[in-house]
Amino acid sequence: MPSLDLLPVAASESNLLAAREQMAFTLGFHIVLSCLGVALPATILVANWVGLKKRDEAAMELARRWSKAMAVTFAVGAVTGTVLSFEFGLLWPEFMDRFGAAFGVAFAIEGIFFFVEAIFLAIYIYGWKRLSPWAHFWSGVPMVITGIGGAFAVVAANSWMNQPQGFTLDAAGKVVDVEPLKVLFNPATGYEVPHMLLAAYMVVGFLVASVYAVGMLKGRRDRLHKLGLVIPLTIAAIATPVQLFVGDTAAREVADHQPAKFAAMECIQETGTDQTEYLGGVCTDEGVKGAIGIPGLDSFLVGFSTDTKVIGLNEIPDNEEPPANTFLHLSFDAMVGIGTALLGLGAWFGFVWWRKRDIPQTPWFLRAVAVSGAGAIVALWCGWIVTEVGRQPWIVQGYMRTSEAVTEADGIWFSFGLVLLLYAGLGTGAILVLRSMSRRWREQGAESVEGPYAPAEEEAT
Amino acid sequence: MSKADAAAAILWVGATFYALFGGADFGGGFWDLTAGWDDERGQRPRDVIQRSLTPVWEANHVWLIFVLVVLWTAFPPAFSAIFTTLYVPIALAALGIVLRGAGFAFRKSIVGLRGRRAMGATFAISSVVTPFFMGAVVGAIAAGNVPAEGNGDAFSSWLAPLPLLIGAMFVASGAYLAAVFLVGDARRGGDEEMESYFERRALGAAVVAGAFALAGLFALHSEARYVFDRLTAEGLPLVIFSLLCGAALLAVLLRGGRRLLRPLAAGAVIAVIWGWGVAQFPYLLPTSLRIDQAAAPDATMTIVFIVFAVAAVVVLPSLGLLYTLAQKDLLEAEH
Ligand code: HDD
Ligand code: HEM
Ligand code: HEM
Numbered sequence: 001m002p003s004l005d006l007l008p009v010a011a012s013e014s015n016l017l018a019a020r021e022q023m024a025f026t027l028g029f030h031i032v033l034s035c036l037g038v039a040l041p042a043t044i045l046v047a048n049w050v051g052l053k054k055r056d057e058a059a060m061e062l063a064r065r066w067s068k069a070m071a072v073t074f075a076v077g078a079v080t081g082t083v084l085s086f087e088f089g090l091l092w093p094e095f096m097d098r099f100g101a102a103f104g105v106a107f108a109i110e111g112i113f114f115f116v117e118a119i120f121l122a123i124y125i126y127g128w129k130r131l132s133p134w135a136h137f138w139s140g141v142p143m144v145i146t147g148i149g150g151a152f153a154v155v156a157a158n159s160w161m162n163q164p165q166g167f168t169l170d171a172a173g174k175v176v177d178v179e180p181l182k183v184l185f186n187p188a189t190g191y192e193v194p195h196m197l198l199a200a201y202m203v204v205g206f207l208v209a210s211v212y213a214v215g216m217l218k219g220r221r222d223r224l225h226k227l228g229l230v231i232p233l234t235i236a237a238i239a240t241p242v243q244l245f246v247g248d249t250a251a252r253e254v255a256d257h258q259p260a261k262f263a264a265m266e267c268i269q270e271t272g273t274d275q276t277e278y279l280g281g282v283c284t285d286e287g288v289k290g291a292i293g294i295p296g297l298d299s300f301l302v303g304f305s306t307d308t309k310v311i312g313l314n315e316i317p318d319n320e321e322p323p324a325n326t327f328l329h330l331s332f333d334a335m336v337g338i339g340t341a342l343l344g345l346g347a348w349f350g351f352v353w354w355r356k357r358d359i360p361q362t363p364w365f366l367r368a369v370a371v372s373g374a375g376a377i378v379a380l381w382c383g384w385i386v387t388e389v390g391r392q393p394w395i396v397q398g399y400m401r402t403s404e405a406v407t408e409a410d411g412i413w414f415s416f417g418l419v420l421l422l423y424a425g426l427g428t429g430a431i432l433v434l435r436s437m438s439r440r441w442r443e444q445g446a447e448s449v450e451g452p453y454a455p456a457e458e459e460a461t
Numbered sequence: 462m463s464k465a466d467a468a469a470a471i472l473w474v475g476a477t478f479y480a481l482f483g484g485a486d487f488g489g490g491f492w493d494l495t496a497g498w499d500d501e502r503g504q505r506p507r508d509v510i511q512r513s514l515t516p517v518w519e520a521n522h523v524w525l526i527f528v529l530v531v532l533w534t535a536f537p538p539a540f541s542a543i544f545t546t547l548y549v550p551i552a553l554a555a556l557g558i559v560l561r562g563a564g565f566a567f568r569k570s571i572v573g574l575r576g577r578r579a580m581g582a583t584f585a586i587s588s589v590v591t592p593f594f595m596g597a598v599v600g601a602i603a604a605g606n607v608p609a610e611g612n613g614d615a616f617s618s619w620l621a622p623l624p625l626l627i628g629a630m631f632v633a634s635g636a637y638l639a640a641v642f643l644v645g646d647a648r649r650g651g652d653e654e655m656e657s658y659f660e661r662r663a664l665g666a667a668v669v670a671g672a673f674a675l676a677g678l679f680a681l682h683s684e685a686r687y688v689f690d691r692l693t694a695e696g697l698p699l700v701i702f703s704l705l706c707g708a709a710l711l712a713v714l715l716r717g718g719r720r721l722l723r724p725l726a727a728g729a730v731i732a733v734i735w736g737w738g739v740a741q742f743p744y745l746l747p748t749s750l751r752i753d754q755a756a757a758p759d760a761t762m763t764i765v766f767i768v769f770a771v772a773a774v775v776v777l778p779s780l781g782l783l784y785t786l787a788q789k790d791l792l793e794a795e796h
Contacts, residue, residue, distance in 0.1 A: 071566070072566055072567075072570060074519070075519065075562050075563070075565070075566035076562070076563065076566065078519055078522060078562060079558055079559045079561075079562035079563060080559070081526075082522070082525070082526065082555065082558050082559075082562075083555055083558075083559060085526060085529050085530070086529075086551060086552070086555040088533065089529075089533070089540055089541065089543070089544030089545075089548075089551070090544055090548050090551065090552060090555075093540075093541040093544050093545045093611065094541065096533050096537055096540055096541050096544075097537050097538050097540070097541035097611075098537070099537075100533040100534055100537030100540060100541075100757070101534065101535075101537050101757030101758055101761045102761070104530065104533050104534025104535075104537070104757070104761070105534060105761060105764045107530045107533070107534065108530050108531065108534050108764060108765055108768045109764075109768060110530070111523070111526055111527050111530045111768065111772075112768060112771055112772055112775065112776060114523050114526060115520065115523045115527070115772065115776045115779070115780075116775060116776060116779055118519045118520045118522075118523050119520045119776075119779045119780060119782070119783045120779070121519070122516045122517065122519060122520060122783055122792065123516075123782070123783060123786060123792065126515070126516045126792035127786070127791065127792055130790070130791045130792070131791060142779075175757070175758060176758055177758050177759075177760060178757070178758050178760040178761045179760065180760060180761070180763075180764045407544075407545060407548070408545065408612060409545060409548045409612075409615065410615070415552060418556070422556070422559060422560075425563075426559065426563055429563060429567050430563075430567075432571075433566075433567050433570045433571060436570065436571065437570055
């Protein structure tokens with residue numbers, strides 16, 4: 001589909017670059033926290049449920065601790081999410097002007113989920129003492145549902161940017177009619193939303209487990225640490241195989257609907273059948289350098305036969321080719337590679353648990369779990385790089401270029417610099433606060449630490 | 462009423478809730494800031510503020526998101542025009558939001574007194590800065606300084622008497638709302654000293670907010686003639702209602718009474734917001750962009766209505782539950 005090219009390709013290249021960097025950075029920061037908002041409630045409730053059903057004090061203690069940690073991460077998630085909302089107007093005003101009426105629909109729905117999530121989060125975190133145990137447990141359930149609903153709504157907006165539909169443009173390029181259901185349930189929603197939800201559960205599962213794995217490596221081998229490792233790791237180990245299946249489906253859909261993105265992420269230069277699957281390497285116009293090539297596999301993965309024709313970059317007009325080909329390719333490989341490694345880790349855990357009802361006893365297992373959280377986060381970022389950079393130069397695939405969307409305001413580099421500083425402080429602050437909470441837990445038991453919802457000890461008396 | 466007008470009304474409902482609850486949250490930060498450098502003496506008011514803000518601030522904050530989302534979905538050109546013109550105060554307000562949230566969240570979990578003080582100061586200062594810039598944005602819109610096609614002047618659009626006055630008025634009226642709410646919270650806590658502490662402050666803030674509002678009227682007269690004319694004609698009943706609420710509240714406070722403080726304070730603020738809405742009708746951006754010109758297609762508006770209806774049946778009762786639990790002290794700090 002041709003670009004409408006109605007707006008002058010205005011706004012300096014420099015603004016565009018700064019705006020893209022700022023958007024990518026702030027999104028990359030927010031997405032980690034929002035994973036915690038999506039998947040931590042369910043993890044906490046599992047521990048809470050085990051604690052209530054089996055009268056297991058260690059499990060209750062974990063639920064209490066995690067909910068206090070969530071109070072901190074949720075606050076940071078809320079402010080960074082607010083920044084993103086502002087950035088739509090500050091960085092991409094033309095995009096909102098032209099398409100807000102269409103894809104805004106998803107955000108309007110998201111607003112409700114955020115509301116309900118923030119409300120029940122406060123009730124749950126703050127209701128430990130005075131609500132009856134089961135009433136308290138149930139007050140946490142809406143958080144699980146709204147977390148999923150909120151993620152659905154935002155990611156549906158992003159899917160729509162990848163496979164836009166459900167709107168009519170007039171001759172001037174203005175949106176004159178909208179079919180909200182088609183916007184929300186565009187073809188990409190079907191794989192992006194589940195892929196993201198599973199990613200959130202993987203990130204949270206491996207991340208929380210890795211905290212306790214580190215503790216166990218330091219010799220803390222009490223029941224609390226073991227449960228703290230087993231509960232989240234089980235969740236992650238269940239999510240991983242499903243995730244790889246969904247990711248594989250996503251790749252085929254991308255090959256069908258966004259051939260430029262697919263060609264770039266797989267480094268395919270020439271259209272043809274029997275395409276080689278390259279692992280790693282550097283993409284050049286003459287082909288891939290330094291990669292491990294598996295002949296025919298790429299075609300096979302796309303169409304279950306080596307005869308499948310796959311479009312190469314030679315068919316994509318130069319001004320519609322995604323930038324940073326090698327970067328995209330390596331990001332994709334890293335996501336798949338990490339996903340496969342995590343699958344192995346989950347299988348190891350599952351197998352040993354099945355045979356012995358215990359975790360594998362070698363320190364190598366704990367070491368692997370200890371790095372798995374960071375690994376899942378890297379996979380998450382890589383996936384978003386594939387999606388977003390791979391869609392370039394489009395902001396709305398086939399309809400609007402990112403260069404048309406960007407603001408003409410001055411000082412975007414300045415604001416980007418400021419954002420870097422601010423978020424460095426924010427991230428450092430959050431990590432310091434969480435670490436000092438955990439240190440105090442170890443020293444005095446959970447009762448001593450208050451999340452942001454609770455006045456500090458001295459003040460409350 | 463056309464669909465577009467109804468969507469504008471929804472926008473205003475969201476803004477009203479944000480002004481009331483978000484405004485009171487900011488006001489809490491204002492009183493935290495002014496509670497004094499002395500840690501001991503500042504402790505008690507900070508305590509009351511902390512306890513009443515803690516369970517609700519995040520939910521209150523979502524009203525801002527609601528307003529933004531409705532604005533960009535239902536009136537995309539207005540959203541874009543506002544953000545391309547007023548990006549300086551908007552970015553500063555966003556900065557304030559980040560610092561405020563982080564300061565508030567981190568303060569409680571930090572052990573060292575130095576760190577806690579720094580976080581507290583961050584929270585308190587940004588609680589004043591943020592509403593100021595939000596007010597400046599509103600003032601610049603009312604003054605007609607945002608052209609429909611956007612990209613208006615980045616500085617002269619809001620560095621003018623009216624926007625700056627509205628900014629100051631936002632800070633003062635938040636402080637006023639907060640003080641009135643805190644009187645009740647202190648009373649619930651059985652703390653008579655704090656009750657009268659916030660009572661005096663409510664009185665002071667009411668007077669200051671009223672003074673800014675009056676000055677704002679003069680500025681409106683010279684900078685925003687369209688809005689002024691309608692405010693003193695179609696909007697007059699609301700202006701009078703607001704004045705009456707304010708006067709009644711002053712009377713109650715001066716006689717040491719406690720009744721109806723919250724409804725009166727809220728009434729005064731609600732009337733001003735709707736007075737502003739009536740005054741700039743039918744414009745979203747006086748006098749360059751009308752509501753119907755900026756409106757999204759009908760189907761989009763329908764979604765906005767559905768979302769609003771769902772919010773009314775799901776979010777409002779949940780909020781009610783949260784506030785009720787908080788007011789009954791069922792959401793208690795662990796100690
Ligand atoms: C824990 C994180 C994680 C893991 C292990 C994987 N992914 Fe992924 N992937 C993401 C997290 C992610 C994501 C959440 O970051 C993305 C970005 C947008 C989206 O919908 O999910 C993504 C996007 C994404 C896309 C681009 C979709 C688009 O542009 O619309 C493809 C083709 C894949 N993934 C494929 C895979 C495959 C084949 C995997 C393993 C075999 C895999 N992913 C594992
Ligand atoms: C939440 C996870 C997301 C992450 C981590 C993410 C990541 C990124 C990255 C890396 C870029 C930069 C692309 C480049 O530099 O070429 C980008 C750009 C952008 N993304 Fe996403 N994205 C996410 C979701 C979304 C969603 C849900 C939306 C909107 C509905 C969105 C809208 C944009 C916009 C407007 C840009 C700027 C234009 C562009 O460069 O593509 N993103 N994002
Ligand atoms: C361009 C993209 C995005 C925008 C504009 C955005 C906006 C926001 C906003 C405004 C909030 C604050 C709500 C509050 O005050 O409670 C928020 C929080 C949140 N967002 Fe995002 N968001 C984006 C991407 C995402 C994605 C991709 C996900 C999920 C996969 C997500 C999940 C969440 C969750 C769960 C929260 C709750 C707070 C938390 O848990 O940290 N967001 N977001």
